[in-house]
Amino acid sequence: MVSFPQDVIQRFLKSEKIVVLTGAGISAESGISTLQGLGSHWEKMDPMKLATPDAFAQDPKTVWEWYEARRRQVASAEPNEGHEVLAWMEEFFPDVTLITQNVDRLHQRAGSRNPIELHGSLWMVRCVKGCGEWEDRHELMNLPPKCPHCGSLLRPGVVWFGEGLPEEGWAKAEKAAQECDAFLIVGTSALVHPAAALPEAPTRKGKLVIEINPEETPLSKSVTLSIRAKAGEVLRELRNVLEKKGS
Numbered sequence: 001m002v003s004f005p006q007d008v009i010q011r012f013l014k015s016e017k018i019v020v021l022t023g024a025g026i027s028a029e030s031g032i033s034t035l036q037g038l039g040s041h042w043e044k045m046d047p048m049k050l051a052t053p054d055a056f057a058q059d060p061k062t063v064w065e066w067y068e069a070r071r072r073q074v075a076s077a078e079p080n081e082g083h084e085v086l087a088w089m090e091e092f093f094p095d096v097t098l099i100t101q102n103v104d105r106l107h108q109r110a111g112s113r114n115p116i117e118l119h120g121s122l123w124m125v126r127c128v129k130g131c132g133e134w135e136d137r138h139e140l141m142n143l144p145p146k147c148p149h150c151g152s153l154l155r156p157g158v159v160w161f162g163e164g165l166p167e168e169g170w171a172k173a174e175k176a177a178q179e180c181d182a183f184l185i186v187g188t189s190a191l192v193h194p195a196a197a198l199p200e201a202p203t204r205k206g207k208l209v210i211e212i213n214p215e216e217t218p219l220s221k222s223v224t225l226s227i228r229a230k231a232g233e234v235l236r237e238l239r240n241v242l243e244k245k246g247s
Ligand code: NAD
Pocket: 022, 023, 024, 025, 026, 027, 028, 029, 032, 033, 034, 035, 036, 101, 102, 103, 104, 105, 119, 186, 187, 188, 189, 190, 191, 192, 212, 213, 214, 215, 217, 229, 230, 231, 232
């Protein structure tokens, strides 16, 4: 049973602006692997070697097969209670900004209105030549798929290791982190930068920063409260407590 200190709940309830940063851990309870493994024979593949521009330049088919396996895994998964509580928070609090490093769109499927997708989405494809082709594609594709406009290769619409983040999304995320009263970090190893640096501003300003993760991370020692348990269980309890105290 997770318990929250009274003062933390009071500060949370008084917060006007709340930011939530999520990582692969929030989708773990939906059966979606974190960076550590992907199930089946793809488990042997190292994402650090596949999710890069170099890997795609050398072997687009293998990279696409790996992404197609991830797309199928995500398509057969459902959002879990953790995603649902974060969607509920947008109804309960006046100003919530959800920032996700996930590419699975489970937040949207749980009802979150407009999460900032810092690392893009598995469901987007774009033309490597930058001819402007950038669209949602859900159906199975012949791999590697070709751009319908210029015939070049299409690539997954995700941010690969070594690439910059979408400028507009990153600017919004930084601004929200600078201005928030409370910052909730859920299921991220805090190893992938620059996303891992977002909690720095609220921490420096002495704002309420809560981390939910069964494991210790590089952020654990600097946050106000680090809760070592699974996202679903902790967020369910947080919702119960907030609803009771907030009514
Ligand atoms: P990560 O895989 O590096 O770390 C996952 C973290 O989640 C770990 O610290 C782990 O202890 C924690 N965790 C595991 N189970 C949990 C649970 N039930 N509740 C709460 N926390 C739990 O993930 P990251 O920090 O998001 O970085 C991974 C990168 O890979 C990101 O850039 C992301 O785009 C990508 N990625 C996305 C997905 C997805 O969309 N679901 C999955 C894998 C990787």
